[in-house]
Amino acid sequence: MSLNYDQAVEKYEPTLGLEVHVELNTKSKMFCSCSTEFGGAPNTQTCPVCLGLPGALPVVNGKAIESTILIGLALNCSIAPFSRFARKNYFYPDMPKNFQTSQYDEPICVNGYLDVEIETDEGVKPFRVEIERVHMEEDTGKSLHVGGATGRIHGADYSLLDYNRAGIPLVEIVTKIVGGTGKYAPQVARAYVTELRDILRSLGVSDVKMEQGSMRCDVNLSLAPIGSGELGTRSETKNVNSLRSVERAVIGEVVRQSNRLQDGERIVQETRHFQEESGQTRSGRSKEQAEDYRYFPEPDLVPVVPDSAWIEELRATLPEKPSTRRARLQAEWSVPDKEMTSLVNAGLLDVVEETITIGADPTRARSWWLGEVSRLANEREVDPTTLITPSQVAEVISLIASGDLTDKLARQVVEGVIAGEGTPVEVIAERGLKVVSDDGALMTAIAAAIASQPDTAERVRGGNIPAAGALIGAVMKATGGQADAAKVRELLLKHLGQGE
Amino acid sequence: MAAISRDDVAHLAKLARIEMSDSELDHLAQEMDVILGAVARVQEVASADVPPTSHPIPVNNVVREDVVRPSLTPQEALSGAPAQSEDRFKVPQILGEE
Ligand SMILES: [Zn+2]
Numbered sequence: 001m002s003l004n005y006d007q008a009v010e011k012y013e014p015t016l017g018l019e020v021h022v023e024l025n026t027k028s029k030m031f032c033s034c035s036t037e038f039g040g041a042p043n044t045q046t047c048p049v050c051l052g053l054p055g056a057l058p059v060v061n062g063k064a065i066e067s068t069i070l071i072g073l074a075l076n077c078s079i080a081p082f083s084r085f086a087r088k089n090y091f092y093p094d095m096p097k098n099f100q101t102s103q104y105d106e107p108i109c110v111n112g113y114l115d116v117e118i119e120t121d122e123g124v125k126p127f128r129v130e131i132e133r134v135h136m137e138e139d140t141g142k143s144l145h146v147g148g149a150t151g152r153i154h155g156a157d158y159s160l161l162d163y164n165r166a167g168i169p170l171v172e173i174v175t176k177i178v179g180g181t182g183k184y185a186p187q188v189a190r191a192y193v194t195e196l197r198d199i200l201r202s203l204g205v206s207d208v209k210m211e212q213g214s215m216r217c218d219v220n221l222s223l224a225p226i227g228s229g230e231l232g233t234r235s236e237t238k239n240v241n242s243l244r245s246v247e248r249a250v251i252g253e254v255v256r257q258s259n260r261l262q263d264g265e266r267i268v269q270e271t272r273h274f275q276e277e278s279g280q281t282r283s284g285r286s287k288e289q290a291e292d293y294r295y296f297p298e299p300d301l302v303p304v305v306p307d308s309a310w311i312e313e314l315r316a317t318l319p320e321k322p323s324t325r326r327a328r329l330q331a332e333w334s335v336p337d338k339e340m341t342s343l344v345n346a347g348l349l350d351v352v353e354e355t356i357t358i359g360a361d362p363t364r365a366r367s368w369w370l371g372e373v374s375r376l377a378n379e380r381e382v383d384p385t386t387l388i389t390p391s392q393v394a395e396v397i398s399l400i401a402s403g404d405l406t407d408k409l410a411r412q413v414v415e416g417v418i419a420g421e422g423t424p425v426e427v428i429a430e431r432g433l434k435v436v437s438d439d440g441a442l443m444t445a446i447a448a449a450i451a452s453q454p455d456t457a458e459r460v461r462g463g464n465i466p467a468a469g470a471l472i473g474a475v476m477k478a479t480g481g482q483a484d485a486a487k488v489r490e491l492l493l494k495h496l497g498q499g500e
Numbered sequence: 501m502a503a504i505s506r507d508d509v510a511h512l513a514k515l516a517r518i519e520m521s522d523s524e525l526d527h528l529a530q531e532m533d534v535i536l537g538a539v540a541r542v543q544e545v546a547s548a549d550v551p552p553t554s555h556p557i558p559v560n561n562v563v564r565e566d567v568v569r570p571s572l573t574p575q576e577a578l579s580g581a582p583a584q585s586e587d588r589f590k591v592p593q594i595l596g597e598e
């Protein structure tokens with residue numbers, strides 16, 4: 001019998017390791033002056049340095065070093081007084097140099113931590129994720145696999161390489177082994193990546209768009225029988241490109257590995273690829289061992305030796321910590337703990353804040369994002385923030401406040417915006433969703449309802465107010481649900497001599 | 501000192517995606533052994549008072565401003581490529597890998 005997630009975590013203790021790659025938002029590349037602009041025509045952003053042509057000499061982008069130190073400081077790391085670049089040698093066409101310039105045994109930031117909060121059965125609890133290192137490297141080019149059935153490498157006839165991305169500054173943030181999560185491993189992983197993304201965004205060092213690949217996560221996971229005190233063999237799942245996928249990848253690997261172990265099979269140390277559709281992982285190439293990369297100090301670049309005055313200068317510029325900001329916003333909006341944690345872990349804090357800044361009521365802004373928009377996003381299995389903008393949500397909320405939309409109509413408007421029918425105003429016009437607030441039109445419908453149910457109308461006249469429900473229902477039906485029920489009730493009761 | 505074996509060469513060839521015949525492996529193993537032996541002689545003269553270094557000149561913190569300069573055109577970038585298509589470098593399929 002195969003184990004599901006709950007059964008798996010009753011028998012096995014998961015251990016996590018998370019590696020996050022972040023593209024910095026510098027204007028130029030890590031070691032040359034080519035533009036880092038996203039979406040340029042193929043091979044329009046290359047030069048002898050990033051193509052690895054003979055004789056070309058790299059020079060480090062000072063801004064990239066500054067950004068990396070800022071990241072290290074925000075993650076409570078020590079900044080190394082001496083740090084060097086290293087060549088990571090591998091023969092794969094995504095790097096034209098046949099090596100990636102990275103850092104190996106002398107990374108620029110070490111030994112930090114990041115505190116996150118997770119929702120547990122016993123309420124919201126803090127969890128500390130320790131950071132092993134933050135180091136600088138460069139991104140690879142993009143491959144297009146042509147031929148074959150699937151567009152994957154296997155079975156492709158040939159590959160086409162665009163090196164515009166090769167050499168864009170990349171920062172890798174590696175956690176220490178994250179143990180003791182128990183069944184909350186998926187939540188811890190997601191909360192960590194969410195918090196990290198919020199910190200990076202607050203620092204302004206990256207646009208941290210997981211969907212566009214400027215922030216990417218590799219999830220290492222191993223299982224060991226509970227209480228064994230052992231560390232199992234880990235798999236490394238790549239290609240995890242949304243917060244939701246981080247959570248799903250952990251669940252998928254826990255289930256897969258637990259079933260293998262249960263059947264007495266070994267876990268192979270390997271790279272796996274996350275499948276967005278199924279939430280499962282698929283085996284990739286078996287991993288080259290670190291010694292196969294034959295790292296050695298990069299002879300073309302000089303060491304980075306940041307002086308402590310500069311580090312303190314940078315530390316002084318650190319912005320409000322996301323956790324501090326959350327506490328502030330929670331107080332400003334008077335949000336309960338549990339709901340605040342849901343907002344944060346769903347990655348909705350920014351959009352809610354923006355919606356409120358535009359002028360929406362805090363309670364309504366929260367309930368729309370956490371409610372209807374999240375529900376529609378779940379149905380589509382996408383991030384809510386990709387469906388609709390804060391200004392559109394604010395617009396819908398303001399139309400409810402002004403009485404132009406009922407909650408029910410507003411849900412249809414949101415649905416229409418998400419379906420790509422245009423802005424809220426366009427959806428309202430296209431679908432004809434205006435609240436019928438014109439008294440004349442309502443009175444016509446009320447008169448018709450009374451005419452068709454004279455007995456009911458008589459009972460209301462006689463003081464039986466609850467009986468009015470049937471008449472209000474008839475009016476709502478006649479107006480296609482577009483009347484404001486409270487307004488109909490008011491007009492109807494007044495008409496039947498029961499108004500106050 | 502036999503520094504490099506035939507198996508080492510075969511492993512490196514695999515990492516480098518270079519196919520090699522048995523005789524090539526034998527030949528290279530011998531040749532690389534000689535090269536490594538020559539390089540190893542440097543270690544004999546390195547005494548304890550010479551710290552290992554990756555740079556001959558003690559210079560640190562050479563950085564550039566984050567300023568964009570013009571890149572090569574795709575034609576220039578691709579001018580040395582053995583094969584190209586759609587303004588991209590064209591490389592053979594990568595066998596048996598993801
Ligand atoms: Zn370049």
